[in-house]
Amino acid sequence: MMRRxxxxxxxxxxxxxxxxxxxxxxxxxxxxxxVGDAFGALFGNEGVTTMVxxxxxxxxxxxxVSVGATLGxxxxxxxxxxxxxxxxxxxxxxxxSAALGAVIxxxxxxxxxxxxxxxxxxxxxxxLAAILVFALAGQGEGGNGLIxxxxxxxxxxxxxxxLTLNLSANPFATLEIVFWSMGSLGDRSLxxxxxxxxxxxxxxxxxxxxxxxxxxxxxxxxTASSLGVRVAWVxxxxxxxxxxxxxxxxxVTGVVGFVGLVVPHVLRPLVGSRPSRLMVASALGGATxxxxxxxxxxxxxxxxxxxxxxxxxIVGAPFFFRLILHERRRSMR
Amino acid sequence: xxLSAHDLSVRxxxxxxxxxxxxxxxxxxxxxxxxxxxxxxxxxxxxxxGAVPHGGELTLDDRPLAGYSARERARRIGYLxxxxxxxxxxxxxxxxxxxxxxxxxxxxxESDADRRAVARALSVTQMENLxxxxxxxxxxxxxxxxxxxxxxxxxxxxxxxxxxxxxLDPAHQLATVQxxxxxxxxxxxxxxxxxxxxxxxxxxxxxVLLDGGRIVVQGAPEAVLxxxxxxxxxxxxxxxxxxxxxxxxxxxxxxGQHRREVx
Numbered sequence: 001m002m003r004r005x006x007x008x009x010x011x012x013x014x015x016x017x018x019x020x021x022x023x024x025x026x027x028x029x030x031x032x033x034x035v036g037d038a039f040g041a042l043f044g045n046e047g048v049t050t051m052v053x054x055x056x057x058x059x060x061x062x063x064x065v066s067v068g069a070t071l072g073x074x075x076x077x078x079x080x081x082x083x084x085x086x087x088x089x090x091x092x093x094x095x096x097s098a099a100l101g102a103v104i105x106x107x108x109x110x111x112x113x114x115x116x117x118x119x120x121x122x123x124x125x126x127x128l129a130a131i132l133v134f135a136l137a138g139q140g141e142g143g144n145g146l147i148x149x150x151x152x153x154x155x156x157x158x159x160x161x162x163l164t165l166n167l168s169a170n171p172f173a174t175l176e177i178v179f180w181s182m183g184s185l186g187d188r189s190l191x192x193x194x195x196x197x198x199x200x201x202x203x204x205x206x207x208x209x210x211x212x213x214x215x216x217x218x219x220x221x222x223t224a225s226s227l228g229v230r231v232a233w234v235x236x237x238x239x240x241x242x243x244x245x246x247x248x249x250x251x252v253t254g255v256v257g258f259v260g261l262v263v264p265h266v267l268r269p270l271v272g273s274r275p276s277r278l279m280v281a282s283a284l285g286g287a288t289x290x291x292x293x294x295x296x297x298x299x300x301x302x303x304x305x306x307x308x309x310x311x312x313x314i315v316g317a318p319f320f321f322r323l324i325l326h327e328r329r330r331s332m333r
Numbered sequence: 334x335x336l337s338a339h340d341l342s343v344r345x346x347x348x349x350x351x352x353x354x355x356x357x358x359x360x361x362x363x364x365x366x367x368x369x370x371x372x373x374x375x376x377x378x379x380x381x382x383g384a385v386p387h388g389g390e391l392t393l394d395d396r397p398l399a400g401y402s403a404r405e406r407a408r409r410i411g412y413l414x415x416x417x418x419x420x421x422x423x424x425x426x427x428x429x430x431x432x433x434x435x436x437x438x439x440x441x442x443e444s445d446a447d448r449r450a451v452a453r454a455l456s457v458t459q460m461e462n463l464x465x466x467x468x469x470x471x472x473x474x475x476x477x478x479x480x481x482x483x484x485x486x487x488x489x490x491x492x493x494x495x496x497x498x499x500x501l502d503p504a505h506q507l508a509t510v511q512x513x514x515x516x517x518x519x520x521x522x523x524x525x526x527x528x529x530x531x532x533x534x535x536x537x538x539x540x541v542l543l544d545g546g547r548i549v550v551q552g553a554p555e556a557v558l559x560x561x562x563x564x565x566x567x568x569x570x571x572x573x574x575x576x577x578x579x580x581x582x583x584x585x586x587x588x589g590q591h592r593r594e595v596x
Contacts, residue, residue: 211440223413226412227487228404228407229403229433
């Protein structure tokens with residue numbers, strides 16, 4: 001029998017790890033603030049230090065934990081529902097349609113008029129994509145309908161993004177969208193938190209209700225339905241809630257790949273593959289991975305503005321390699 | 334519980350799959366659903382499970398089945414499909430535990446009743462020693478038994494099973510129909526589609542023969558299984574024999590091919 005930690009132990013461990021990383025995230029930055037001063041200033045009122053803590057570091061730490069949790073959770077939910085270990089919000093076209101929204105905001109100049117124009121436009125892009133995917137996929141029960149519709153929407157929005165850049169008179173638009181597509185948590189304010197957090201928090205609450213349905217989907221849509229799962233309803237909830245939560249996250253950070261794909265993969269064996277348990281573990285695992293990556297961004301080459309999505313991919317890929325090798329050994333046995 | 338269909342019909346994409354189905358399943362019955370491939374057996378089972386839009390009437394204890402909530406339905410009618418793909422390598426006990434979903438409140442732990450139902454289902458299917466084995470390390474027959482245990486753990490008065498013995502060795506085929514027969518004796522209602530006419534004839538209380546989306550005949554096995562009918566519906570000539578426990582039906586040769594050779 002494979003030895004694995006008990007579920008409560010795993011969740012406790014990941015929660016402690018997330019809390020420690022959240023605190024560390026508050027302590028890292030270009031201004032040299034000691035540990036005691038940092039937390040004193042966060043809760044007290046000590047002028048500039050308090051401002052740095054509350055308006056620069058706190059939003060960044062909140063966003064890294066909440067965006068990471070959202071990406072990990074949505075990856076676990078989509079993989080469970082689609083019964084496909086390669087699924088994440090990307091296969092539903094959510095990232096690429098948010099990018100289209102962002103590019104329109106940049107090219108039209110709206111992004112320069114107000115700091116929240118770009119995130120709002122990206123969020124609108126993600127929402128429209130979800131509606132389009134839902135309409136295209138129809139009422140069939142199979143997961144493939146959603147994936148096919150998602151891939152179709154993703155190709156369309158990528159093409160439209162390219163077209164917009166192609167026709168753009170703004171020479172910097174391409175550069176900006178390329179950087180946006182790598183994801184970042186730099187220079188985010190509490191306004192970004194207020195914009196994204198409600199979407200993400202609502203998403204966590206609503207997705208918490210689909211755990212049992214995901215477990216039932218292990219045996220396919222027909223059996224799930226006979227176990228009392230309202231398949232069409234749950235499917236719609238998952239699609240729209242994921243789009244809103246990941247759309248909200250992506251709107252403020254840009255596209256951060258790999259978290260939604262890799263985190264559920266790495267944690268699945270540790271929770272005995274049960275989809276409902278994987279949701280909890282992946283949310284905490286996503287928060288851990290993204291906060292670690294954001295710390296790495298600031299500690300390694302702080303002057304070069306390393307992008308978050310680049311680091312998550314570099315940190316995440318070796319886990320993936322290890323997993324593939326492990327699976328290969330397992331299947332050869 | 335009594336599950337009753339009256340003038341039931343199913344159309345999918347303008348094609349009639351089932352029509353004029355009249356069928357009543359009473360407690361304590363083990364009913365065999367037989368008929369050639371494409372006759373509509375799987376669609377009928379899925380429809381009776383409440384998963385397919387249909388015309389006509391479908392009632393459970395004289396109340397329209399559509400009037401039950403999904404959860405109420407899942408506590409009354411269990412369904413075992415032909416799809417034996419298990420998406421993730423859950424342990425056998427965890428897969429069997431999925432049968433308890435209709436009884437569990439959101440975020441609740443499993444109750445004593447849940448644990449007892451799983452333990453009983455594992456024991457009935459003789460899967461106790463495999464309880465902690467990940468389901469991707471089972472043979473095809475073991476997967477079939479695990480999914481049967483999942484159905485049993487659901488503890489529904491009515492059980493619908495689509496080809497539950499397909500792919501099983503003779504001993505496990507017999508063990509499976511024995512389980513269904515025992516459950517019927519205990520007051521459950523069982524409807525299972527079967528291709529083994531001997532097993533169907535010897536173990537079922539009643540047979541329903543489906544062909545071309547219609548019920549050709551239903552009744553006692555001896556009345557349903559006749560050489561003429563087997564030739565008409567399946568297109569095979571079968572050898573009929575009988576011992577103390579009932580009929581023995583062995584398909585021997587194709588009738589259509591035979592005719593062609595004569596011409």
